[in-house]
Amino acid sequence: MSYIDGVIKAPVSIFDVQRALATTDNDLGTLCQKATINPMAKFKPIRNSKIVMLAPQQGGTPSDRYSARFGFAAITPSITFDGINLDPHSKWQYLKPRGGSQNEPFRLTDFINEANPTGPGYDIHAVAPFAFGVEGMELTYNTTDGNGGVGLPLYVNSGVNSYYLNGGWNPDTCITMSEFLNFYSGGSYIGFAIRDIDQPSGGFVAVVTRHKLNSVSSSVPTVILRSANVIQSGMLSPEVALLHDGARAGHTFRFIAFLYSTFPSFVYDGTTYTDINAEYSVLTTTPNFSANSLEIDDNIDRHDIVAYLVQGGITGLTGFIQGPGVTLTLTSNTPVINPNDGREYYKYQIGGTVYGSFTTPSGHWNPDGDVRIHLKIASDGRPSYVNPDTGNFEYSVNVSMPNAGTTYNNVALLNFSSLSNPAYIYVEPAVAKNEDPYIKITAYATPSYAPETVQINGAVSASSPRITT
Numbered sequence: 001m002s003y004i005d006g007v008i009k010a011p012v013s014i015f016d017v018q019r020a021l022a023t024t025d026n027d028l029g030t031l032c033q034k035a036t037i038n039p040m041a042k043f044k045p046i047r048n049s050k051i052v053m054l055a056p057q058q059g060g061t062p063s064d065r066y067s068a069r070f071g072f073a074a075i076t077p078s079i080t081f082d083g084i085n086l087d088p089h090s091k092w093q094y095l096k097p098r099g100g101s102q103n104e105p106f107r108l109t110d111f112i113n114e115a116n117p118t119g120p121g122y123d124i125h126a127v128a129p130f131a132f133g134v135e136g137m138e139l140t141y142n143t144t145d146g147n148g149g150v151g152l153p154l155y156v157n158s159g160v161n162s163y164y165l166n167g168g169w170n171p172d173t174c175i176t177m178s179e180f181l182n183f184y185s186g187g188s189y190i191g192f193a194i195r196d197i198d199q200p201s202g203g204f205v206a207v208v209t210r211h212k213l214n215s216v217s218s219s220v221p222t223v224i225l226r227s228a229n230v231i232q233s234g235m236l237s238p239e240v241a242l243l244h245d246g247a248r249a250g251h252t253f254r255f256i257a258f259l260y261s262t263f264p265s266f267v268y269d270g271t272t273y274t275d276i277n278a279e280y281s282v283l284t285t286t287p288n289f290s291a292n293s294l295e296i297d298d299n300i301d302r303h304d305i306v307a308y309l310v311q312g313g314i315t316g317l318t319g320f321i322q323g324p325g326v327t328l329t330l331t332s333n334t335p336v337i338n339p340n341d342g343r344e345y346y347k348y349q350i351g352g353t354v355y356g357s358f359t360t361p362s363g364h365w366n367p368d369g370d371v372r373i374h375l376k377i378a379s380d381g382r383p384s385y386v387n388p389d390t391g392n393f394e395y396s397v398n399v400s401m402p403n404a405g406t407t408y409n410n411v412a413l414l415n416f417s418s419l420s421n422p423a424y425i426y427v428e429p430a431v432a433k434n435e436d437p438y439i440k441i442t443a444y445a446t447p448s449y450a451p452e453t454v455q456i457n458g459a460v461s462a463s464s465p466r467i468t469t
Contacts, residue, residue, distance in 0.1 A: 010117035039094035056115035090293035123173035141246035148227030210275035258291035316361025320458035326352035328464035345426035365404035
């Protein structure tokens with residue numbers, strides 16, 4: 001048996017390849033062009049004019065597979081970013097043999113390691129030698145403290161084994177990053193295009209890191225993008241303005257890795273920064289620029305992540321208010337003088353209690369203290385005043401919601417009778433006699449210090465019979 005645990009070894013048979021490719025096809029040409037071939041496997045069918053087994057590396061002479069870039073097109077594809085396409089793709093092209101008419105014979109031996117035929121050959125579990133992660137994307141409204149940011153770990157060769165859940169990178173059966181780069185300048189820099197795909201207008205930035213693809217090792221370096229200019233150990237992490245746009249909290253951001261030929265130098269505080277003393281550079285050509293693609297395999301060059309506010313944010317909070325017992329009570333059968341304008345109004349006292357129910361999001365929830373619930377009591381735009389000099393009255397209360405994924409029901413937010421300064425509504429006589437005097441209460445929430453607003457659903461209304469005298 002020459003197919004064991006997803007790996008083919010010599011002597012290879014049609015049956016071995018059938019099992020590896022999960023097919024019953026028995027024609028060699030069909031097998032060598034099968035869609036189920038794993039392009040990331042080092043030992044797979046490639047285009048070459050030889051009828052016999054491919055040649056391994058001999059001294060300074062590269063192997064036939066190396067010369068053919070292990071089956072991939074010699075030109076690394078370019079990828080174009082613009083202000084329209086939210087998900088541009090440019091996958092590296094695996095070129096399968098096309099048969100004798102193209103002088104590209106089908107060889108059963110392409111599925112084995114010609115340098116070590118009894119060793120592992122075609123591997124169904126092979127993965128690409130590159131991956132990256134997106135960790136802890138947090139936004140801030142503060143443009144100076146640098147607390148907003150996101151981490152981008154870079155995985156190359158065996159480093160990807162801490163990342164991929166299905167499959168794995170094995171130096172005996174997988175293509176190394178340097179082998180992939182043998183027809184391309186591995187001296188290019190790894191960059192990232194970042195877009196807010198929930199609100200793309202103005203939500204796009206691209207950075208070029210100081211890490212060259214050919215110099216990244218399996219030690220997994222991590223690039224940390226910052227929301228403000230931060231200098232640590234002489235290295236500058238320049239401001240990425242998108243990371244202090246706290247209004248985008250809760251939005252999904254798409255990260256797409258690419259290769260850029262140069263590191264764009266920039267000037268900050270009178271100093272010119274290059275890849276020697278800057279962690280990354282922010283491209284000034286966005287949203288329109290082109291680069292080389294890192295989509296070695298389907299979608300490995302991109303990730304989506306939801307952004308949250310730095311500690312203090314309340315993204316994901318939901319809730320509603322209610323107040324079945326809220327009332328309006330006429331204080332006198334005769335009008336009173338409103339101190340706001342010296343005119344006569346009927347005066348009503350607001351009574352009862354407003355309640356709220358709130359559910360915190362699962363996972364990320366760190367409000368840094370109580371959540372502040374704001375109740376806005378308005379006269380619904382009619383000729384009237386609340387308390388008594390404005391058209392509305394706002395009351396705020398702190399509500400303790402310490403736990404994620406928890407519902408807090410029937411929280412008493414405002415008991416009007418307990419206010420040291422009672423709430424009143426002043427209604428013009430003509431309105432009070434022709435309509436039912438009316439108030440409307442709505443609510444919104446804010447964290448303790450960040451200028452973030454979450455609207456709370458529902459409204460409380462109360463009315464009183466119109467004046468009949």
